[in-house]
Amino acid sequence: MENGNIAIYQSPDGQTIDVVLENDTIWLTQAQIIELFGSSKANISEHIKNIFIFNELEKNLTVRKIRTVRQEGKRKVVREIEHYNLDMIISIGYRVNSKRGTQFRIWANKILKDYLIEGYALNEKRLKEKTQQLDALKQTVRLLSNMLESNPLSSDEASGLIKVLADYTYALDVLDKYDHRTLTIEATHKKPSFVATYEEAMKAIRSLKEKFGGSSLFGNEKDESFKSSIATIYQSFGGVDLYPSVEEKAANLLYFVVKNHSFSDGNKRIAAFLFVWFLEKNGLLYRNDGTKRLADNALVALTLMIAESKPDEKDIMAQVVINLINGYN
Structure with a gap:
């Protein structure tokens, strides 16, 4: 009993x-x-x-x-x-x-x-109910978004509310796929307009130090691992790029620079800066309306999340980043 x-x-x-x-x-x-x-x-x-x-x-x-x-x-x-x-x-x-x-x-x-x-x-039942609610929310927002496109509302506030709901539905979808380890790489750009080199990256890091200041150890390389990080994102096998899209290259550049601890000081700041620098050089940092694809606080959270992640979580960390900067955003 x-x-x-x-x-x-x-x-x-x-x-x-x-x-x-x-x-x-x-x-x-x-x-x-x-x-x-x-x-x-x-x-x-x-x-x-x-x-x-x-x-x-x-x-x-x-x-x-x-x-x-x-x-x-x-x-x-x-x-x-x-x-x-x-x-x-x-x-x-x-x-x-x-x-x-x-x-x-x-x-x-x-x-x-x-x-x-x-x-x-009981947990299975709750998960099923949660999934059904999430699907219903996403379907509702899709219908509202379609309605907005075909018959715009007169109220700016109402239009803005629907836009916010639509944006958060995608975020919920990403979280749901993350929980179930079903994230995929979609809506990415295959042809980069800019190829990062070790020399160009180091020049960018020096400009960062000059602009914002830092210790004498900021950006000081401890070994050859940073040069390896740059080379790795362009690595290919049998003529096929290991990271074929711009978003995949950017996400893995962020991951490698955070995790390899190539510099005596400023590794996370340098990683976040190079991530933004790489996207900007490839014309993907901003949306068509001029807003950033990835908010500043989201970039901070992603950088810290990568820093605390386990080595066997590399792929899922990269997929999360890609899903937040791809063509759906």
Whole structure:
């Protein structure tokens, strides 16, 4: 029987214990463990102590304080009490070697299985509902946008609202694809009007330092990795570019300069600057109406996100950048 995140365990001999279900495991207080195994406080405390001494379990993973509410007379008292998870309960159970311990483990594993299956089913239902809502929103905005094109509204405010909704729908779509790892490279420009060279890039970096100042170490190369970054975005195999579009080259240039730490100081600033410089030289920094394809705060967020990302996330990081500067923007 379940009541919120509480399950009630009843042993074959009639013993009843309220068990906390949280973070996909079962939690009991020391007093409950003593009651469960029919043991003493000294005995259970000694077992717990030895489990940690011999590094059988990690304390921060198996012990946590859980807020409990108890009725004491006419008032409710809230306390934080240490609880131990199923791993600890099982380890203690093997040491006391009691029949009750075996019975509890069988029950606990069944309850956990049911709990996880039910939770998975609930999450699947919520995800399906969320996806349906997102699809409905996107479809609604598309219809509104089409209506705006065929029959413009007289109100500038209404027109602006629909435009904002349409823009955010694309952003939601990108986030949804990111979550499901289904981002693809679309609406990119295949023919660059500018080819970046190591010499031109270094000249641009020196101009950045002169314009905004910086330490004597700003833009100082530590090794040959920056030269390699420039060469890599133009790398080809069998006559086919590894990064065939301008957007792919720009995204990977941003990634390589951030991650390679080629300079003694200013790596993230240099990476963001070269990204903007590369797009501007190729005529892709601005939309036809003169606005930037990528807002300044979005560029900062992307640069920091790349800096904190794991090496195996390189492709997805590049795809996110590409989707924010492609022809759909």
